[in-house]
Amino acid sequence: MWPAEEIMTYYCISRPELFRNKRVIELGSGYGLAGLAIAACTEASEVLLTDGNPQVVEYIRKNMTESSGLFGDTKVRACIVHWSRHQAAMPGLNFDIVIAADCTFFKDFHVDLAHTIKGLLSTSDGSQAILFNPRRGDSLDRFVRASQSVELDVEIQERYDSRIWDLHQAFLRNESVTEWPNYDEDHCYPLLLSITHQRYVATEATQEL
Numbered sequence: 001m002w003p004a005e006e007i008m009t010y011y012c013i014s015r016p017e018l019f020r021n022k023r024v025i026e027l028g029s030g031y032g033l034a035g036l037a038i039a040a041c042t043e044a045s046e047v048l049l050t051d052g053n054p055q056v057v058e059y060i061r062k063n064m065t066e067s068s069g070l071f072g073d074t075k076v077r078a079c080i081v082h083w084s085r086h087q088a089a090m091p092g093l094n095f096d097i098v099i100a101a102d103c104t105f106f107k108d109f110h111v112d113l114a115h116t117i118k119g120l121l122s123t124s125d126g127s128q129a130i131l132f133n134p135r136r137g138d139s140l141d142r143f144v145r146a147s148q149s150v151e152l153d154v155e156i157q158e159r160y161d162s163r164i165w166d167l168h169q170a171f172l173r174n175e176s177v178t179e180w181p182n183y184d185e186d187h188c189y190p191l192l193l194s195i196t197h198q199r200y201v202a203t204e205a206t207q208e209l
Contacts (some may be wrong), residue, residue, distance in 0.1 A: 004102035004190035008132040009034040011161055011192070012099065016042035022096035025050060025120055027081065028103045032060040035099070040070035047074060048095070050081035083112040094122040098129035102190065105136045110146040117195060118150050129195035135186050151198045160192040
């Protein structure tokens with residue numbers, strides 16, 4: 001499990017109001033920690049956990065079964081989703097929140113991931129994708145450019161939670177009580193990306209047309 005998945009899980013369940021009564025999808029879920037935690041802790045209306053590996057999806061379903069008593073009224077499902085630049089918005093398959101952790105280091109799939117997020121993300125106010133990813137050289141910046149090329153807005157936050165930030169600083173100074181040999185900010189510390197559909201503001205010229 002990637003550290004970014006753990007941090008995303010902590011961030012999300014610390015802010016249950018972001019997910020209450022919302023439809024949520026996790027991309028690249030792995031074993032499903034974040035998605036299952038959201039289903040158990042936030043009163044989301046629906047959580048769909050996805051991965052491109054069929055065997056991994058089966059692991060998710062086993063974890064869902066073992067945790068089913070924790071979900072209350074939240075509808076929880078798992079399925080295979082392959083990222084594709086041919087992903088188009090489909091009625092009934094749009095979500096208020098898209099989450100993903102450490103998925104931007106696949107440089108060959110940046111455009112596919114951006115298109116997938118755009119196709120799945122609802123256009124309603126407040127809808128957003130929440131991604132946690134280390135920079136990993138120029139990988140994160142390249143994904144941001146790919147997202148902007150498909151008309152998505154991206155905001156990057158480095159200091160998004162005081163507890164996580166303090167741990168990060170302690171790791172950099174080798175002062176943490178939890179050892180992390182060879183801690184490297186570029187590969188280990190995930191930044192928070194908030195992604196939304198671009199909002200167009202009408203200019204005087206367009207209003208006259």
